[in-house]
Amino acid sequence: MRSIKRKIVSIIRIVAIGCIFFSVSTKAIAQKLTLRTQTTELNINEQGYYSSIRVEGIEILQKGTYPVITACFENKLIEPSQVEIKKNQLYIKMKDGDLVVLQYKESPISITFEVVNVSSKYEALLYGPIILNINDLVGDVIGVVQGNGVAFGMQSLNIKTNAGIPQEYAEQVFEKYGYTGKEAVLSVRTTPVAQLAASDIGDGAVLQFSCKRRNQLEYRDIQNLKDVMVVPLKDQDAVIKGSKIAFFGSKAEDALNSISALELEHGLPHPMFNGEWGKTSRASMSSYLISDFEEKDFDFILKKAQIADFKYIYHSEPFLDWGHFNWDPKLASEGDESVRKMVEKAKSQGISVGIHTLSNFLTTNDAYVTPVPSKHLLKQGILELISDLDKEQTDIQIRKSALFSLPMTLNALQINDELITYGTVEEKGDIMMLKNCKRGAFSTSVSSHKKTDKLYKLWDYPYKNLFPDIELQDKFVDRLVEIFNKTGLEQISFDGLEGCVYTGHDEYAMARFVSRFYEGLQHNVLNDGSNLNHYMWHIHTRMNWGEPWGESMRTGQVENRIKNQDYFKRNLFPRMLGWFLIRLADKKFECTTLEDLEWALSESAGFDAGYAMTINTKTLKNHGQIDELLTLIKNWDE
Numbered sequence: 206m207r208s209i210k211r212k213i214v215s216i217i218r219i220v221a222i223g224c225i226f227f228s229v230s231t232k233a234i235a236q237k238l239t240l241r242t243q244t245t246e247l248n249i250n251e252q253g254y255y256s257s258i259r260v261e262g263i264e265i266l267q268k269g270t271y272p273v274i275t276a277c278f279e280n281k282l283i284e285p286s287q288v289e290i291k292k293n294q295l296y297i298k299m300k301d302g303d304l305v306v307l308q309y310k311e312s313p314i315s316i317t318f319e320v321v322n323v324s325s326k327y328e329a330l331l332y333g334p335i336i337l338n339i340n341d342l343v344g345d346v347i348g349v350v351q352g353n354g355v356a357f358g359m360q361s362l363n364i365k366t367n368a369g370i371p372q373e374y375a376e377q378v379f380e381k382y383g384y385t386g387k388e389a390v391l392s393v394r395t396t397p398v399a400q401l402a403a404s405d406i407g408d409g410a411v412l413q414f415s416c417k418r419r420n421q422l423e424y425r426d427i428q429n430l431k432d433v434m435v436v437p438l439k440d441q442d443a444v445i446k447g448s449k450i451a452f453f454g455s456k457a458e459d460a461l462n463s464i465s466a467l468e469l470e471h472g473l474p475h476p477m478f479n480g481e482w483g484k485t486s487r488a489s490m491s492s493y494l495i496s497d498f499e500e501k502d503f504d505f506i507l508k509k510a511q512i513a514d515f516k517y518i519y520h521s522e523p524f525l526d527w528g529h530f531n532w533d534p535k536l537a538s539e540g541d542e543s544v545r546k547m548v549e550k551a552k553s554q555g556i557s558v559g560i561h562t563l564s565n566f567l568t569t570n571d572a573y574v575t576p577v578p579s580k581h582l583l584k585q586g587i588l589e590l591i592s593d594l595d596k597e598q599t600d601i602q603i604r605k606s607a608l609f610s611l612p613m614t615l616n617a618l619q620i621n622d623e624l625i626t627y628g629t630v631e632e633k634g635d636i637m638m639l640k641n642c643k644r645g646a647f648s649t650s651v652s653s654h655k656k657t658d659k660l661y662k663l664w665d666y667p668y669k670n671l672f673p674d675i676e677l678q679d680k681f682v683d684r685l686v687e688i689f690n691k692t693g694l695e696q697i698s699f700d701g702l703e704g705c706v707y708t709g710h711d712e713y714a715m716a717r718f719v720s721r722f723y724e725g726l727q728h729n730v731l732n733d734g735s736n737l738n739h740y741m742w743h744i745h746t747r748m749n750w751g752e753p754w755g756e757s758m759r760t761g762q763v764e765n766r767i768k769n770q771d772y773f774k775r776n777l778f779p780r781m782l783g784w785f786l787i788r789l790a791d792k793k794f795e796c797t798t799l800e801d802l803e804w805a806l807s808e809s810a811g812f813d814a815g816y817a818m819t820i821n822t823k824t825l826k827n828h829g830q831i832d833e834l835l836t837l838i839k840n841w842d843e
Contacts, residue, residue: 235288235289236251237251237256238290238309240311241311241316242312242314242316242453243314244454244455244456245452246259247316252285252286252287253286253288254272254285255271255272255333258335258357260355260454261354261355261455261456263354263355265338265339265355266335266336266337266338267408267409269336273295273318274305274330274331275378276299276301276305276324277330277331278327282374282378283299283300283301283303284300285297286298286300293308294306294308294309294321303326304324306323308321314470315453315467315470316452317449317452318449319362319449319450320416320445320448323446325418328373328417328418329374329416329417330416331370332366332415333414334378334382335411336409336411339353339410340407340410341353341457342774342775343387343410345387345403345775346396346738346739346742347403347464347739348360348361348402348403348414348739350412352410354456356463358412358453358460358463359402359414360453360473360739361449361739362449363447363448364717365416365419365442365447365713366414366449366450367414367417367716368400368401368402368413368414371417375399379398382411386401386405386406386411387406389401389772390768390772391768391772392769394735400711416445416448417713418444419437419438419442419444419710419713420443422435423437424586427707428611430585430608433585433709435708436674436675438710439676461485461777464777465482465484465485468743474720474723475743476729476746477729478729478746483746484779489747489779490747490780490813490815491815492515492815492816493515493518493815494517494817494818495817496518496519496520496521496819496821497520497522497821498520500537500547502822503550504550505826509820509825509835512836513836513838515556515818516555517558517559517695518551518556519696520558520559521561522561523537525570526568527563527566527571527670528572528681529572530681541688541692544558545691548692548695557731559694559697559698560696562685562697562698563700564700565672565673565678565701565702566666566668567673569669569670573673574649574671575624577622577649579677581673581674582619582663582671582674583664583677583708584661585608585662586662587659587660587661587662588606588618588661589603589604589606589660591636591656592656593653596652599643600638600640600642601638601642602636603636603637603639603660604635605632605634605636605637608662609630609662613664614667617646617662617665618662620661621658622650622652623644623645623651623654624645624646624647624649625645626642627639627642628641628642628643672707674708679717682718682722683725685697685722690726690728695728696730696732699733700734702735703715705717712738712739712740716738716741719741719745720741720744732744732746733745733747733750733781734750736748737776737778742776746779747778747779748773748778749782749784749816749817751784751785751817753784753819754786757794757795757801758786758787758801759804759805761786762783766812779815780815781816782808782812782814782816783817785819787820787824787828787834788824789823789828796828799833802838809841818838
């Protein structure tokens with residue numbers, strides 16, 4: 206009996222000593238950390254929050270508590286509670302007991318954090334958010350904030366680390382940290398605060414980045430449609446591990462040069478033109494000719510381009526289809542080989558050739574649609590058939606679905622290898638009747654189908670096109686890469702990049718499209734688009750777009766052209782004015798005059814911004830003063 210008591214006492218003593226040791230060791234392992242570059246100092250306290258951020262000795266961290274990371278799980282924001290440092294790694298214990306491990310690295314240029322371990326339960330990981338006390342110039346896309354003579358920035362180092370906060374957690378973050386921020390207003394798009402790398406909050410600015418887990422089937426709100434099916438990724442971008450971010454600081458006037466150095470240090474895209482980085486090269490803002498030439502007109506187009514001293518000519522509609530990107534035979538009778546020959550001829554005269562695309566837009570005449578549709582057409586979700594479907598049926602009964610709350614253009618469905626379009630929808634209780642259906646739409650085969658077969662509702666767009674899912678989207682990119690590498694084309698416009706967002710993978714999907722293209726190229730290609738996000742900033746040469754068809758040159762889109770210059774300035778980006786149109790006279794407009802063109806060119810000179818001049822072949826052949834107009838362009842550009 207006594208021996209049992211002694212054992213119990215011994216156990217109690219051991220437990221007590223263990224508790225004391227655990228308490229002491231817990232206090233001992235909580236550590237502060239100071240990280241430095243040549244100009245910047247980050248201080249992190251024992252709990253895993255920033256206690257100070259200094260650039261050139263100036264404190265820029267606003268008063269408050271801003272975590273190094275925040276985890277997102279089941280509608281909760283989970284913050285750090287304690288930090289331990291081991292061999293250049295931060296072991297961050299979260300308030301739910303889980304652990305996040307960040308590898309950190311200091312260099313003269315930047316400080317980096319990389320996620321090397323994270324609980325698989327977390328839906329997303331936020332970097333910060335961090336609120337600064339400066340906001341003289343807030344680069345909302347590039348993620349660089351300037352004030353008090355200094356600049357401080359955060360940069361994503363891979364495409365899965367995105368600017369902003371996942372939509373499911375944005376309102377919680379705004380409420381917790383008490384900011385609303387300013388949207389990024391551009392003529393073609395207003396980007397909400399939740400998608401920005403930085404935002405002006407009135408008395409300062411916020412920096413916000415995140416990485417989302419993408420390896421599970423989800424249902425998300427997309428384009429104002431709720432509970433849309435989002436297919437998971439299957440590669441390394443599907444998980445949070447590997448997400449990587451960099452911080453840098455500098456004098457305000459050195460901000461752009463600091464980004465250049467950071468790109469080179471971390472192997473980010475760093476396109477060069479004539480031996481100079483694209484973001485500082487004048488070549489990035491060069492004017493160019495947009496036209497609709499055919500193969501037989503190519504010598505004529507080159508001659509006209511030389512009069513204006515255009516270094517790039519760009520075809521506005523080169524393809525018969527989008528997806529496989531087969532050439533219009535009027536432009537390229539021998540396909541890729543014809544284009545290669547034209548590119549070589551132009552190059553011999555000092556001119557580069559470019560083309561227009563609509564990125565991931567998929568035409569219904571493409572082989573991914575007809576005669577056998579791909580299994581990877583982009584789907585909104587699954588509809589439930591009430592009964593089997595025979596070949597003749599043109600009215601189809603389904604269970605009620607909220608997917609019909611957003612009107613579509615094509616009204617397309619897919620079941621097995623058949624595409625169907627419906628006319629109208631009638632609703633009775635829990636049943637919907639799809640009326641006046643066209644079976645075997647887009648020249649697919651009509652078949653009978655079982656009630657248990659999956660009937661998918663497809664995404665479309667008012668251009669009367671469909672979309673690929675993110676897996677098929679990669680094949681679109683690979684075909685474009687093949688075209689450019691085979692032909693030597695040197696310019697592309699990524700129009701319609703917003704179509705990538707329909708996949709449900711938000712800004713990531715756009716960055717994936719553009720970066721996959723860039724990484725596959727074997728030569729330098731000047732590119733632009735009407736959309737810009739944080740990672741694409743490093744790849745895009747410029748942004749340039751415009752549809753000046755409905756107004757005269759002196760009134761068309763003037764406000765928008767001016768508005769965009771502020772966007773470019775705060776994001777340290779090359780300046781462009783968009784497209785201008787030289788036209789022949791018609792019922793609504795007079796032909797473009799020398800005075801009209803002088804006005805446009807003076808606007809370009811005043812803003813020190815490039816432009817595109819749209820002149821179709823008919824106008825080049827029939828405008829009585831075309832050579833004088835082209836000479837005017839050359840003189841003003843010089």
